[in-house]
Amino acid sequence: MAEYDDPYDRSGQFIDPMIAGWWEQHGAAVADALRELPADTGPVVDAGAGGGLGTRLIARTLPNSRVLAIEPSLPLRSVLLSRVFEDPDLRARVTVDDDDLFSARLPNRISGLVAANLIGHFSPHERDRLWEELAPRLAPEAFILLNLPAPVEPERVERTRMAELHIGKRSYVGRAGAEPTGPEQISWLMTYEVHEGDRLISRDDVRHTWWTISEQALRAETAPHGLRVVPHGPPEAELFKILRDEKK
Numbered sequence: 147m148a149e150y151d152d153p154y155d156r157s158g159q160f161i162d163p164m165i166a167g168w169w170e171q172h173g174a175a176v177a178d179a180l181r182e183l184p185a186d187t188g189p190v191v192d193a194g195a196g197g198g199l200g201t202r203l204i205a206r207t208l209p210n211s212r213v214l215a216i217e218p219s220l221p222l223r224s225v226l227l228s229r230v231f232e233d234p235d236l237r238a239r240v241t242v243d244d245d246d247l248f249s250a251r252l253p254n255r256i257s258g259l260v261a262a263n264l265i266g267h268f269s270p271h272e273r274d275r276l277w278e279e280l281a282p283r284l285a286p287e288a289f290i291l292l293n294l295p296a297p298v299e300p301e302r303v304e305r306t307r308m309a310e311l312h313i314g315k316r317s318y319v320g321r322a323g324a325e326p327t328g329p330e331q332i333s334w335l336m337t338y339e340v341h342e343g344d345r346l347i348s349r350d351d352v353r354h355t356w357w358t359i360s361e362q363a364l365r366a367e368t369a370p371h372g373l374r375v376v377p378h379g380p381p382e383a384e385l386f387k388i389l390r391d392e393k394k
């Protein structure tokens with residue numbers, strides 16, 4: 147893998163259990179979309195697969211499909227590899243790639259691509275490259291499924307508790323808040339604390355640059371690549387399908 151500066155090198159240990167709530171809430175909407183993908187036209191790509199909660203959902207929803215899970219972060223990929231290995235069915239059908247999405251060798255034909263909780267990592271220039279790379283690979287009826295998490299324009303996000311987990315005698319608390327840092331950019335400050343009773347065991351503060359993008363901006367930047375955007379599922383899931391515009 148090419149040199150990769152991992153924004154999850156510290157927080158990767160907490161992401162999988164802390165993002166499980168998103169999958170509990172929106173996994174059914176993601177699965178509904180997956181069932182619309184064409185069969186037998188190449189693997190379904192899970193881009194930025196994290197610990198693989200989405201990868202597992204893809205594989206279980208589409209029991210005859212191969213899945214290519216791309217995950218450049220070492221701590222997250224370790225979780226992903228174990229999750230895939232533990233399940234003999236996933237082990238047979240899921241390939242784990244350690245590249246970042248821009249250096250990964252994508253197959254010429256894919257049945258679909260899931261980019262869950264990912265798009266804000268990419269600058270407008272990187273997204274343009276991505277649409278350029280993906281558009282010709284999408285099989286007929288195939289699509290990219292992504293979410294556009296709020297805020298979709300740069301704005302201040304009040305610091306809130308995003309997750310609290312209880313594991314054994316310890317609790318794991320994640321907090322997040324953001325400040326605008328540019329015309330299409332915010333900076334998230336994420337704090338991960340581990341407590342045992344009244345004792346604070348550890349605290350990690352992590353800053354993430356996040357590129358905001360609205361549905362309107364997504365439509366405008368994908369259209370020149372012959373792609374069209376269709377909202378999917380309940381609005382609170384913030385999910386969109388990006389399909390080839392067959393009229394073009």
Ligand SMILES: C[S@@+](CC[C@H](N)C(=O)[O-])C[C@H]1O[C@@H](n2cnc3c(N)ncnc32)[C@H](O)[C@@H]1O
Pocket residue numbers: 154161165193194195196197198199200216217218219222245246247248261262263264267
């Ligand atoms: C918030 S996590 C979401 C993980 C997973 N998709 C989920 O929803 O459970 C964002 C993921 O994107 C990955 N990521 C960030 N930049 C990436 C890139 N350039 N190529 C591929 N994955 C990337 C991170 O390593 C991380 O696993």
